[in-house]
Amino acid sequence: MHVRGEATTTEAKPPTRWPLSIVVFLLFWFLFGAIAMYYSSQVTTRWRYGDVAGAKQASKSALIVNLIGIGVGLLFWILVIATGS
Template sequence: MSYGNQGDGGYGQQPPSGGGYGGGYGQQPPSGGGYGQQPPSGGGYGQQPPSGGGYGQQPPSGGGYGGGYGQQPPSGGGYGGGYGGGPGGNPPDNQLVPAILTTLFCCLPLGIVAIVKSSQVNQKWQIGDFAGAQQAAEEAKTWWKRSLIIGAIGIGLLIIAYVLFFVILAASVSTTYSY
């Protein structure tokens, strides 16, 4: 067996006396060959029947969204190009910055909900759920506004409570030392 003898046959040719199934393991036909050459008589695994109808063939009329298994529309993709192929081109504002700020400075539980909703916007846009991305953006906006309102009310009530506490403390201190 000679590994260095490549000859006409391509990659890995065996000597002509190598018996077994068809003249040797990996032997190529004497016409030149190479990887994947089909025998000239037809009937190889990768050949398409001459009548058409193979899985990989595309119909000649093509065009549009129903013309074949893997065909793309002539525009090059989806619903109008742009970022992610969405109808408007760009995803809606995910409201992440106001969601983070209201979480830090106003109301933590509602702000966390706003952050979760805002993180869903880009994910839904990338998978093609444009209506879901728009809805998640609106919900994020709603939740950070709720967080802002509840936080403002809470801070206002806290300020009022401190003022009342100091007024009552000052009144009690002044009446105690008036003797």
């Protein structure tokens, strides 16, 4: 019997990517960090309701948005340093 609020799988919960999302938010590009934090929060919520595929997709989306945020943020900081502004 499936109890609401509990995942009924033997798989490990996908990583939430919270630490990386917070770092991206604070150090690189806040918009991408905020979007990644949203996806990070969805991992636990979806996992709790038994949506394993949704939790995996939210984890993957958080990682992708974080990596894009890091890339854009690094380019921004490189340009700022290079132009001396």
